[in-house]
Amino acid sequence: MVTLKDIGLRLGISPTQVSRALGGYPDVSDDTRQRVEDAVRQLGYRPNPNALRLKAGRSGVVGLVVPENSEQEESNILLEILLGLAVEFWKRDVLVVLNVLPKAAPSTKSYTRLFRQAAVDGFVVVNPSADPGLLAFLMAESIPFVTHGRAATTAGHAFVDLDNRAVGQIMAARLADLGHRDIAFVDGPQDSFSAEERLSGLSGVLAARGLSQRDDLIHRGMMTEQFGEAAVLSLFKNPDRAPTAIMVGNLVLATGVMRGLQRLGLSVPGDVSVMAHDDVLARYPRTTLTPDLSGTASPFTEAWGDIAGFLGQAIDGKNPGGLQKLIAPVAVQGASVAAPARA
Amino acid sequence: MVTLKDIGLRLGISPTQVSRALGGYPDVSDDTRQRVEDAVRQLGYRPNPNALRLKAGRSGVVGLVVPENSEQEESNILLEILLGLAVEFWKRDVLVVLNVLPKAAPSTKSYTRLFRQAAVDGFVVVNPSADPGLLAFLMAESIPFVTHGRAATTAGHAFVDLDNRAVGQIMAARLADLGHRDIAFVDGPQDSFSAEERLSGLSGVLAARGLSQRDDLIHRGMMTEQFGEAAVLSLFKNPDRAPTAIMVGNLVLATGVMRGLQRLGLSVPGDVSVMAHDDVLARYPRTTLTPDLSGTASPFTEAWGDIAGFLGQAIDGKNPGGLQKLIAPVAVQGASVAAPARA
DNA sequence: TTGTAAGCGTTATCAC
């Protein structure tokens, strides 16, 4: 490994001066600077990152905490998050280390080991609702962190999340405007905060218009094609109680929903209107369904920069309570909604 | 941050002695050791990892190189790899940082930045066939690395891979034993080395028995359900030329294959025998198909320990040419194969 | 059994 000393030795100057030349300090003669730069190129010098870190008192490393038991069908989303964050932090000369949260009884003890040993400046916590105790621990230890997504309580910690309530509101408003009254809701399980938020968006819109919500049209479960299909079959079991529109949590679920409708011989939007939210993934082509689904979309990609920025500020000691951002979804105009067939 | 000096000051001893006490050196009085340990607990002392790394001349960090443009449908496999390796290295007190290989024209320059800046002791390269130039670069720079999977040339570098040729052989032998002659092959694309190996396993078995191979029964493409289904439809377009058995690369493809057969009204194994390889993923329940598929299986999980071990040895300067391992697949007895209906 | 001192590779401070 080539060091500043090596270069100094070779050029007959002190390491200090080499450092200055490389650091772009003004008080270095042009001649010296030139020779240093040449030598650096020739010898292939690279600053020793460990020395820099020791000097700076920072590791330049952030931890990426991901729960061991991630939703199986969400693997492409999780991967998108991991890779997206790695790239974003890399731009900022920050390394991202993977911390897998032990599935079995994550205790304060395992956290401690995680944080002491990882020796990172801060953490990004993915899917924080998977382990609320973790956030409490981090806050108590005043370890800088930002979450992607939210758990129920967000007071005083930094997060970046999609505005899922707006997602629910946009879809519900569109459907209600068209005259739909029996709107089904197919989304993630009870402990999914994002699904909860979208449902509350729907409820709010209905309430504001004096419409009542039918609990029997709410289907929550795993975000798999299978569950989407099963939910549809269940929804249309009794034709008298069937919905005229369906709001779906994401495109995986929607794929199952559309398959179910097809199996039942129901046309979209002729018989049923369908809206879905699309977490646009940069690394995956958009799922193509027929007809094109109306609904909402949000580019995940937007989040990475915000998360990296927030974490940087949190590490710099800024009050994390102010570092919160909701990403607004955009409405997507497809061809899967129409006024209800029966008035 | 609490340092050795702080503890020494508090206890009226030198930092050196504190270090020794903590390091488990014998020449420390029991009394001193006790007091040090107490102080450590009280003050919450943690060794500064950056100082350790600088001192040791090693970072205790390995890079995990993943291609930006990973196969979309393989995301759960890639995630399994990332998390599996992270956990395995974590056990060995080694951190894993994510390095995403730039999609656009990965140049020597981008590699250089990646490797110098990352300041890691070595790399695990996932899916090396995605970028052969990378391996050449790493070897030329004599940077320690281990690949998971292989590209065509493996001379002189460490790798851990499934023995895909054996996979092909096991399936082909079983089918040939039952009397199948027209065996279709549905697997990954041309540039997939694993698919290539499995095909060569099939070819070898056929050749050894004096059977000829029908190129029109070979379908290679993306490992998606869609492609699997399309391949089946194509295979049975002309009934006279249809296969009596199908070998499938993985369970995602197999799901599509089974759906295709169902659509065609073909029963398994009555009309067609199906065998598939199952990369058993620890984090995902085994895909359940009806009937249970016969074929081969290999627990991915086995690979992590080997990879971590190999990389450790490579970092310690061991000749990487000797660090190569093929994991043997096991035969899986399902209910999806039978003798061909027509002799 | 303990302390002193040097060194890992950098950069900031101070002096010349």
Next chain:
DNA sequence: GTGATAACGCTTACAA
């Protein structure tokens, strides 16, 4: 414009 020195926190000869 340049060089010596100290310091970041730790380990390890070498002394005592």
